Amino acid sequence: MSKDKEYAEALSGPKNSLAYDTWRRLISNKAAVFGMAFMIFLILLAIFADFLFDYQTEVIAQNIPDRLIHPCLKYPFGTDEFGRNLLARVVHGSRMSLAVSFSSVAMSLAGGGFLGAISGYYGGKVDNLIMRITDILLAIPMTLFAIVIVAALGANTRNLAFALAASSVPIFARVVRGAVITVRDVEFVEAARAIGATNRTIICSHIIPNCLSPIIVQVTLRIASAIYNTAALSFLGMGVQAPAPEWGGLLAGGRTYIRDYSYLSIIPGIAIMLTVLALNLLGDGLRDALDPRLK
Numbered sequence: 001m002s003k004d005k006e007y008a009e010a011l012s013g014p015k016n017s018l019a020y021d022t023w024r025r026l027i028s029n030k031a032a033v034f035g036m037a038f039m040i041f042l043i044l045l046a047i048f049a050d051f052l053f054d055y056q057t058e059v060i061a062q063n064i065p066d067r068l069i070h071p072c073l074k075y076p077f078g079t080d081e082f083g084r085n086l087l088a089r090v091v092h093g094s095r096m097s098l099a100v101s102f103s104s105v106a107m108s109l110a111g112g113g114f115l116g117a118i119s120g121y122y123g124g125k126v127d128n129l130i131m132r133i134t135d136i137l138l139a140i141p142m143t144l145f146a147i148v149i150v151a152a153l154g155a156n157t158r159n160l161a162f163a164l165a166a167s168s169v170p171i172f173a174r175v176v177r178g179a180v181i182t183v184r185d186v187e188f189v190e191a192a193r194a195i196g197a198t199n200r201t202i203i204c205s206h207i208i209p210n211c212l213s214p215i216i217v218q219v220t221l222r223i224a225s226a227i228y229n230t231a232a233l234s235f236l237g238m239g240v241q242a243p244a245p246e247w248g249g250l251l252a253g254g255r256t257y258i259r260d261y262s263y264l265s266i267i268p269g270i271a272i273m274l275t276v277l278a279l280n281l282l283g284d285g286l287r288d289a290l291d292p293r294l295k
Contacts, residue, residue: 025289032285038278046095053088060084060243068261078263080253086264090271093245097275100161100240101226105219107165112172113215117203119173120180131177134170142167143229150238160239164226175218179211213290217283224279231272247272 026032045052053059063083071078077086119130137145149163183189184207192202231248233239240246242253247268254264 022289026285029285029288031281032289035278035281035283035285038274039282042094042275042278043098045091046098049092049095053085053091055092058085058088059092059245068257070261071263077267078261080250080264081257086250086267089245089250090247090268093247093250093268094271094275096157096240096244096246097227097230097272100157100164100230100246101223104161104164104226104230105168105222107161108168108222109172109215109219111165112169112174113176113208115169116173116176116178117180117208120177121184121199121203121207127177130173134173137167137170138174142225143232146229146233147236147238150233155238155241157240157244160230160233163233164229167229168222168226171222172215172218175214176211179214180207183207183210217287217290220279220283220286224276224283227279228272228276 026036049055061084063079066075066079066083067081069075069079069083075085075087077090080086080089115130115134119127145167146160146163149166150159153159153162180203189202189206192206197206230239230246231251234246234248235252237252240249242249250268251265251272254261254268258265
């Protein structure tokens with residue numbers, strides 16, 4: 001076998017692939033593994049929530065004789081002021097929190113990614129216009145911006161997701177723009193231009209795939225931010241509306257009884273804290289795993 005073939009096989013082997021190398025460094029980070037394992041568990045819990053607890057009978061229906069029971073064998077998380085199983089409501093609340101957070105981040109990534117790619121690739125007046133608009137939007141606190149949108153459109157789950165997405169678009173626009181600027185003038189992009197590739201092809205096929213590392217990290221961190229912003233708006237009564245369970249709404253409902261039945265607020269608060277912590281740990285691990293300087 002020639003040296004050229006041996007070299008080609010070595011490069012194509014699984015041990016030298018980018019995905020394998022990234023995965024190897026990711027799983028060597030114990031904190032990132034914890035974050036990833038917790039998120040997988042939480043996503044599975046949200047997917048199979050209906051199989052674990054019936055929504056109508058255990059989450060929504062009131063059971064006054066069993067109201068305000070402290071955590072026990074029958075009710076591991078206790079019951080609320082209407083006798084509803086808090087464990088069932090926390091589990092179904094994870095579905096609501098994750099659905100709103102994932103959908104809002106997906107929308108903001110699409111919008112912000114498009115604006116950032118256009119801004120970074122074309123530069124000039126286009127870049128200046130888009131960046132000045134994002135500067136104005138970034139000057140407004142994210143939660144306040146979301147409150148204004150929800151107040152204008154109405155408090156429901158769809159408008160909540162849209163509000164969180166709109167408030168995160170400038171952040172993704174800046175992240176994608178910065179990543180695009182670093183690769184728009186490298187050799188393979190110039191080669192694509194030389195053979196007549198369109199700007200759309202260059203952006204979608206050559207630039208964006210080489211900007212995924214910072215985008216992936218930012219997605220995990222923005223999901224964490226979206227979760228606690230969802231909880232904050234629901235706590236203020238401008239997010240998911242009762243009786244639908246959501247962690248922020250559960251916190252708001254439990255504050256009335258916090259002196260004698262503190263578990264009503266503590267348990268949803270722990271759920272929010274662990275989820276945000278897990279996402280931050282996973283995001284930090286991905287950042288280290290995808291950073292070529294740390295190889």
